[in-house]
Amino acid sequence: MTTASGLPAIRESVQWAVLDAPEGSASLVALAEAAVEHYALNYSKHPPSTLHDEVRATRNLLSTVVAAADRETARGLRRQVGWLSALLGNLAYHLDDRAGARAHLTLAGAIGQSTGEAALTAWSSGALAMVATARRDWEHARGHAEHGLQHAPAGLRRAQLLGWALLPTLAALGHASRADDVVSESDEIMRSADELPGRFGYDRAEHRLHVAEAHLTLERYDRAADVARTSIAAAPEHTPGWVAATLVLALAEARDAPDEAAGRALNVLDLIPPARLRATARTRLARLTQLLDPAASGAGAELAERLRALPAPIRTDGTAA
Structure with a gap:
């Protein structure tokens, strides 16, 4: 569990540790690993833009130490910088910055290979895919x-x-x-x-989500809907995973039950604040509006209007919406 104030407190602890050991230490490596774990475990509890700023600040703090650290300490810190870069890549993707995501994930993969962190190399490659x-x-x-x-x-x-x-x-x-x-x-x-x-990590809810989307892509709509329901049932309510599976179900239903599909999407928009709505969810919502005929569905027309009014995740001046 974490709170909004608990998020910057992690970065502040890393800052104090760097001040205490500017040349690095085994304790700083352990703290960096704990910070990565905290950010990874609480990834879905915070708006992507907020978490992005905290992860970036922590990565920058660690980067000031690597050059002065001994070889073993530097390697441990570089591994955690790699994991933080992987997080930044995923956050950039969820903020609809695909070029930024590629940059961060490419760095993460390179650090994974240079430090022998196979899991980091594999995960970064999956994210690049x-x-x-x-x-x-x-x-x-x-x-x-x-x-x-x-x-x-x-x-x-x-x-x-x-x-x-x-x-x-x-x-x-x-x-x-x-x-x-x-x-x-x-x-x-x-x-x-x-x-x-x-x-x-990876769990059955996420796995069923990807399987459902594959069936949807292959136009197996009934199978996609069935698998999406199992993903919804396994995901905690109102989390990004729950949102994703709900929208995949709506996409699978759009042709045969357009009002029900639009209703599911409207329910998501009612429950999830725009700042917490990932770019992936926005993409699924846009796909759904393309499948629905607003003239034939009151709910479809309402969904199209709600999406037009939805603020972009990042404003034109680069600040978070």
Whole structure:
């Protein structure tokens, strides 16, 4: 658990530790690791713009120490800088800054390789695949996913790279048989794997979300809806994962039950403040409005109007909405 004041307090503790040991220390490495864990576990509790500023400030504090630290301490600090860069990449993506996401995630992956942190390399590659998929760059998306799978430890990490990174690309390319193979393999892993919490973890709710989206992409609408419902049931209410699964369900229902689909989306907009609405949710909402006919659906017309009035996540002057 954390509070709004608990978030900057983590950065302040790192600042005091740097002042206490400007040349670095084993304690500072341990604190940096704890800070990464805090940010990862509480990722969904804060607006992305707020968390972005805190993670950036903490990374900058650590960067002032690396050059003066001994070799082992510097390596430990660089690993945590890599994980913080991975967080920044994901936050940039959720703020609709795809170019910034690529920059941060590329750095994270490079640090993962130079420090021997295989899990960081794998996760960063998966996130880069996600960014490439969002811009419909299937060649790079698949390349990043396969690179991540080469580095992913067996078990849950492999399931994560399969479901999160490779599956969306295969579905988008229409490789239904290969996509089904990936679902089968990752489902088998998930049946016996222990879930990992937090931004760098993976659980059954998230896995079912990616499977549902793959079925949606392959135009298997009934299967997409069924799997999306299992994701909704497994996700805590009103969290970003719950929002994502709810909107995937709405997309799957849009053709046969447009009013119900629009109603689900309107409920999301009623419950989630704009600052907490990730760019991924906004993209799904935009897709839904394109599928609905506002002239034929009062709820569809209301949804289109609500989306037009929704403030952008970042204003034109670069500040958070």
